[in-house]
Amino acid sequence: MNDRITAREVRVIDDSGQMLGLFSAQDALRLAQDKDLDLIEIAPNANPPTCKMMDYGKWKYENKKKAQVAKKKQTVISIKEIQIRPRTDDHDLETKMKNAKKFLLSGDKVKVNLRYQGREMAHKEVGAKVLEKVTKQLEEIATVEVAPKMEGRQLFVVLVPDPVKIKEYEAKAKAAPKVEDTSETN
Numbered sequence: 001m002n003d004r005i006t007a008r009e010v011r012v013i014d015d016s017g018q019m020l021g022l023f024s025a026q027d028a029l030r031l032a033q034d035k036d037l038d039l040i041e042i043a044p045n046a047n048p049p050t051c052k053m054m055d056y057g058k059w060k061y062e063n064k065k066k067a068q069v070a071k072k073k074q075t076v077i078s079i080k081e082i083q084i085r086p087r088t089d090d091h092d093l094e095t096k097m098k099n100a101k102k103f104l105l106s107g108d109k110v111k112v113n114l115r116y117q118g119r120e121m122a123h124k125e126v127g128a129k130v131l132e133k134v135t136k137q138l139e140e141i142a143t144v145e146v147a148p149k150m151e152g153r154q155l156f157v158v159l160v161p162d163p164v165k166i167k168e169y170e171a172k173a174k175a176a177p178k179v180e181d182t183s184e185t186n
Contacts, residue, residue: 001040001056002029013052022048079109084134086120086127097137104142104161114155127155135159141169
C-alpha cells in the first residue's frame with residue numbers, strides 16, 4: 001500500500017475501474033494522492049504488479065462486512081452424542097432413538113457410543129447387534145459417515161443427516177395424518 005510498494009513499474013487501475021496503463025510507482029502514488037486516495041497493490045505476483053486507487057479504510061470496512069454476511073450464511077454442524085450399553089433395554093433405546101432422530105432432523109450429526117464394562121468385552125457381538133439395530137432405525141433419515149469402529153472399550157458409529165432422505169421422511173409424515181378412516185361406524 002502506498003509507500004510500501006517496492007516494484008519499479010506498476011499497472012494502474014483508477015477508482016472507477018478504468019485501466020490507466022503502466023506507471024512508475026512514484027508517479028502512480030502521486031496520481032492517487034492527487035485524488036485523495038490510496039494506491040493498493042491488488043495483484044503483487046503479476047508482471048508488472050497491478051495496483052488500484054481506492055480509499056483503503058472504506059475497502060477494509062466493506063471486506064469486513066462481506067465476511068460478516070458470509071459468516072451468517074454459514075451453517076454450523078455440531079455432533080450430538082448418545083450413550084448406550086449392550087444391555088440397554090428396548091424402551092430406553094427407543095427413547096434415545098427419538099432424541100437421535102430429533103438431532104438429525106435439526107441438522108446435527110449424531111455419534112452413538114456403545115460402552116462396554118467388565119465382562120461385556122467378552123461378547124462384543126451383542127453390542128455390535130445393538131449398534132446395527134440403531135443404524136437400521138435411523139437409516140430412513142441418515143447415512144453412516146463413520147462405520148462402527150472399536151476404540152478402547154467403546155464401539156461407536158457416526159450418523160449424518162441426509163437431506164434427500166429427510167425430505168422423503170417429512171413428506172411421508174405430512175401424508176400420514178391426511179389418511180383418515182372414512183368408514184362409517186354406527
